[in-house]
Amino acid sequence: MTSKKTKSNVFITLCSLIFIVFFVGSVSVRAGNNEDKAPSRISDVEKEELERSYNATMAARLAEVEEALSRHAVDDPEEIASMLELSVKNSTERRKLGYFSCGTGNPIDDCWRCDRNWHKNRKRLADCGIGFGRNAIGGRDGRFYVVTDSRDDDPVNPRPGTLRHAVIQDKPLWIVFKRHMVITLKQELIVNSFKTIDGRGANVHIANGGCITVQFVTNVIIHGLHIHDCKRTGNAMVRSSPSHYGWRTVADGDAISIFGSSHIWVDHNSLSNCADGLVDAVMGSTAITISNNYFTHHNEVILLGHSDSYVRDKQMQATIAYNHFGEGLIQRMPRCRHGYFHVVNNDYTHWEMYAIGGSAAPTINSQGNRYLAPANRFAKEVTKRLDADHGRWKGWHWRSEGDLMLNGAYFTPSGAGASASYARASSLGAKSSSMVASITSGAGVLGCTRGHPC
Incomplete structure (x- = not known):
């Protein structure tokens, strides 16, 4: 067991590294602002060079912090998680400091979040998709x-x-909210094709009743909602269209619940504590991206694929990117069947059983x-094969490339x-795992206010 003195030295070292990250960012931004005030404005090429240099420095410093954390991770994973959170918080303060500091390496957010007039340009979001669901408009x-x-x-x-x-x-609609509200649905909410539910600028909760069903439709975007405490509903009449x-x-x-649907994008939502899953995609659904969400306090988090016998799910392609899998989670992040799954640049800080599972020979690209990994020495493995012995699953295509393993985590x-x-399980270019803290720092619902970048 590490002594208190050693822990203290580690913490001092980490604080020093974090201070360097913050100091370098501040100096870089001040330099950028001074250039901006000069008689001759900085060129686009120079801006790009400054941003590349700055982001590279940030990534390197964060990597040093994470390497130090990894060396001492076995002692106290909760302490480590809190230190990581502190380093992220300090490093992301840079977003407030200058015009080129808005970039995080997250291509979705960097596409639209720097715009202080986002509320006038809401539909720009539809052009910022990534992954297999990138064409969802x-x-x-x-x-x-x-x-x-x-x-x-x-x-x-x-x-x-x-x-x-x-x-x-029946017609396409971009749905927004006039004010903060809690919506308790008597029955499941059946969403028609070509709809965006955009919660930005309001604090919108769908809670304590039925929740969202996307069934036999296409082109749906769900963004910026708190969805929690969903209940089982049904045995009732429900309208699905005007007719x-x-x-x-x-x-x-x-x-x-995504059922037999395609071109679906679930982005920047906060989801927790529902009767069944947080996101389920089944029955031949495909072209799906689940990104920038914050998942907490739930058992079976994401299910992709209906059953081992339902072979139509062999066509499924889903991207799981830039999400934070946080406190109180147990398993299925995701649990996959049959199809092709790209799990890229997510932050897994909590699980109790396993992170990624599957059956029926899915292809998983991590x-x-x-x-x-959790403190439990019997739950260090990221992966879990279900309903198959080694003789069967040894041929399944599961790989880990560039993943950062902490506190004894390992991927089989x-x-x-x-x-x-x-x-067929590759949908975008992965960033370095050293950038995950920055990429996922805004996961979940954003606090967007008019006249300010989100």
């Missing part, structure tokens, strides 16, 4: 619909101005993630190392 080509009423009195005849009335419309309503059997109580690969299968 949601309601980009439609009008804005402003939700003014948090009630959900009648799932068959929803009031105009409610979220349910908005999502069932159709029908009997719904019991819904499982997922936060977001790149540039940070895995911090299988299959041919250079299999062509990974071409």
Whole structure:
């Protein structure tokens, strides 16, 4: 066991490294601001060079911090997690310091978050997608619909101005919220094609009732919502379009259920504590990106693939990128069947059983993630094969490239190392795992206010 003196020295060293990160960032930004005030404005090329230099320095310093943490991770993983959080908090303060400091290495956020007029340019978000769901345009080509009423009195005849009335419309819509609200749904919310639900600028909770169902539709974006405490609902009539309503059997109580749908993007949501899964994608769904979300306090987090016998899920391609898998999680981050899954640049700080699991020979491509194993010495393995012995799963294509393993975490690969299968499980270029802290620092719902960058 490490002595108190050794821990103290480690902490002093870490604080010094963190101070260097912050100091270098401040000096770089001040230099950038001085250039901006000079009679001759800095050129675009010079801006790019400054940003590249700055980001490289930040990444190197964060790597030093994380290396020091890794050396001492076995002693106290909770202390390490809190130190990592402190280093992230200090390093991300740079976003407030200058015009080129907004870049984080997260290509989604860097596409739109620096714009102080984001509320006037909301639909720009639709052009910022990455991964297999990058072509999801949601309601980009439609009008804005402003939700003014948090009630959900009648799932068959929803009031105009409610979220349910908005999502069932046949035409494309970009749905926003007039004010903060908590929406408790009597029944599951059935979303029609070409819809964006955009919670930016309001604190919107979908909680304590039914939650979101995306069934047999296409082009849906769900962004900026708190979704939690979802309940099982059903055995009731529910409207799915202006011209159709029908009997719904019991819904499982997922936060977001994707069923037989394509071109779906779930981004910057905070999800926790639901009756079943937080995000489930099943029954032939594909072209999915799950990004920038903050997952906490849940057992079975993400399910991708309906069952081992449902072979239509062999077409599924899903990207899991830039998410933070946080406190109170147990398993399925994700749990995959049959298809092709790109798990890239996520931050795993908590799990109790395993992080990534699968059955029915899925292809899993893990790149540039940070895995911090729990204290339990029997739960250090990132991966878990289910319903198969070694003789069967040894041919499954699972690989780890550039992942950072902390506190004894380890990934068990299988299959041919250079299999062509990974071409179908590759959806974007992975960043270095040393950048994960910066890339995921804004995971979950953002506190966006008008006139300021998010």
